[in-house]
Amino acid sequence: MEFKYIRQPEYSLRFRGHRRTHGKTFPVTGFDKECVFAVVDGETAVFDRSDCEIDQWTGLLDQNEKMVFTNDVVEVRNSSGRPVGLFIVRYNNLEGRHVLDGVTRGAHTSRLTVHQDIQVVGNTHEKHFNVKEYAHV
Numbered sequence: 633m634e635f636k637y638i639r640q641p642e643y644s645l646r647f648r649g650h651r652r653t654h655g656k657t658f659p660v661t662g663f664d665k666e667c668v669f670a671v672v673d674g675e676t677a678v679f680d681r682s683d684c685e686i687d688q689w690t691g692l693l694d695q696n697e698k699m700v701f702t703n704d705v706v707e708v709r710n711s712s713g714r715p716v717g718l719f720i721v722r723y724n725n726l727e728g729r730h731v732l733d734g735v736t737r738g739a740h741t742s743r744l745t746v747h748q749d750i751q752v753v754g755n756t757h758e759k760h761f762n763v764k765e766y767a768h769v
Contacts, residue, residue: 640746646689648701650757653683657757660686685757690721690730690744694752700744703756708732708739709749720756 647660649668658677662669663686668679687701694700702723708716717739719732730744744750 640691640693643691644689646699648687648689649679649684650687650755651679651684655757657755687755688723692744692746692750694750696751698752700750700752701755702730704752705735705754705756706732706750707753709751711749713749718753719750 647663648657649660649663649670650657658670658672660668660670661676663681663684666681668681668684668686670677670679685703687703690700690702692700694706700706700721702721704721706719706721708719710716717734717736719734719739719742721744722731722733723729724731732739732742732744732750734740734742
């Protein structure tokens, strides 16, 4: 796969939630200390905050123009198109930026930038995602 420059959209705060009890991911419209608000199947839903994990959009799109959120598992490729490894997108409070936290052998922590060839392959909420089954390990 050849790297293509993706025109990034204007940044806005966007969130998605994941309900631990049901294992479902959904777009979040708002939240506070006690509740998470979402639109599910055209209806406004309110979930208990302690049952939900909230991920924030990084402001970037991957090579397939899919939004990249925190807790996404992404594959990074080098400039020649070869896979470097799998990383988890995290937010580093000390640096005030999103970082890629390596999970496969040889994959180290690095900054998340618009100039990287990344592709979302899953997220940390998916129980069935297995790093050991990743083809390039």
